[in-house]
Amino acid sequence: MRSPERDPMALALAAARAAGEVGDVPVGAVLLGPDGRLLAVAGNRVERRRDPTAHAELLVLRAGGRRLGTPRLVGCDLWVTLEPCPMCAHAIALARIRRLYFGAFDPKGGGVEHGPRIFAHATARHRPEVYGGLGERAAAELLRRFFAARRS
Amino acid sequence: MRSPERDPMALALAAARAAGEVGDVPVGAVLLGPDGRLLAVAGNRVERRRDPTAHAELLVLRAGGRRLGTPRLVGCDLWVTLEPCPMCAHAIALARIRRLYFGAFDPKGGGVEHGPRIFAHATARHRPEVYGGLGERAAAELLRRFFAARRS
Numbered sequence: 001m002r003s004p005e006r007d008p009m010a011l012a013l014a015a016a017r018a019a020g021e022v023g024d025v026p027v028g029a030v031l032l033g034p035d036g037r038l039l040a041v042a043g044n045r046v047e048r049r050r051d052p053t054a055h056a057e058l059l060v061l062r063a064g065g066r067r068l069g070t071p072r073l074v075g076c077d078l079w080v081t082l083e084p085c086p087m088c089a090h091a092i093a094l095a096r097i098r099r100l101y102f103g104a105f106d107p108k109g110g111g112v113e114h115g116p117r118i119f120a121h122a123t124a125r126h127r128p129e130v131y132g133g134l135g136e137r138a139a140a141e142l143l144r145r146f147f148a149a150r151r152s
Numbered sequence: 153m154r155s156p157e158r159d160p161m162a163l164a165l166a167a168a169r170a171a172g173e174v175g176d177v178p179v180g181a182v183l184l185g186p187d188g189r190l191l192a193v194a195g196n197r198v199e200r201r202r203d204p205t206a207h208a209e210l211l212v213l214r215a216g217g218r219r220l221g222t223p224r225l226v227g228c229d230l231w232v233t234l235e236p237c238p239m240c241a242h243a244i245a246l247a248r249i250r251r252l253y254f255g256a257f258d259p260k261g262g263g264v265e266h267g268p269r270i271f272a273h274a275t276a277r278h279r280p281e282v283y284g285g286l287g288e289r290a291a292a293e294l295l296r297r298f299f300a301a302r303r304s
Contacts, residue, residue: 046223049217049223050223051214051217051223052213052214052217052223052243052248053205053210053214053246053247054214054223061203061205062205065201065203066202066203069202070202071202071203071206073204085246086238086241086242086268086270086273087238087240087243087246088239089238090237090238090239091205091239094205094237094239095204111268115274116238116269116270116273117268118238118268121268122267124238
């Protein structure tokens with residue numbers, strides 16, 4: 001088995017699965033430091049915490065700030081199973097994340113390649129490098145199964 | 153003196169001033185419940201908490217979810233001294249806020265009337281009613297003085 005640092009998307013998927021198991025939409029995120037060290041991992045906790053802002057990405061950004069003692073996570077990379085929504089995309093810009101890696105594209109709720117395309121605007125004073133569609137099938141399948149189970 | 157519920161922008165301005173006094177950008181927000189009752193008040197705490205997401209709006213949305221026991225703040229109104237950034241604007245949509253009242257317009261960093269204009273996209277499945285430019289002069293003057301003091 002590879003260490004989490006070597007396979008952050010697998011770790012993000014595990015966090016997504018755990019979120020689904022407690023009744024939250026299964027999305028997971030992982031934050032790595034400038035040296036590639038694991039800083040934070042989190043799953044979506046909107047329902048569990050009754051917090052409209054508790055998306056996986058925001059939770060790892062907040063944890064990263066605490067760990068590094070600064071709100072500016074310069075040189076850090078964020079891995080997430082789903083294309084971030086506009087809230088999370090702008091938070092990623094505010095936090096000065098270096099690289100964003102995401103799994104499934106989200107045509108309905110995404111804010112990177114869809115909708116307001118946050119990084120395309122001058123108001124996003126910082127833009128991460130973006131790599132989308134990584135391990136897309138596993139992330140999308142997890143979400144599909146979650147919503148199918150809730151509808152049945 | 154009017155009660156906070158009667159003058160939420162004055163309360164938001166007081167929270168903004170307090171944020172500036174601890175070294176954070178002076179922005180403040182107030183959340184009122186469906187019955188007009190005060191649910192939360194907060195100032196920006198990005199620097200103080202080393203949290204890139206700790207904008208005043210996100211702090212009152214999170215507190216509101218805790219107070220009401222749900223991430224869906226249906227019927228709640230949010231007052232903020234400055235036009236929300238794209239992160240906060242989308243959080244406001246996710247939280248299903250009924251009405252958004254803001255003070256100064258923010259052509260550089262705003263995400264409601266500027267930049268990605270979050271509520272203009274279909275990805276924002278909920279749109280609050282928006283009232284901008286309320287008490288604009290006081291909010292803008294507070295920010296101007298803050299940045300002038302830091303540059304000198």
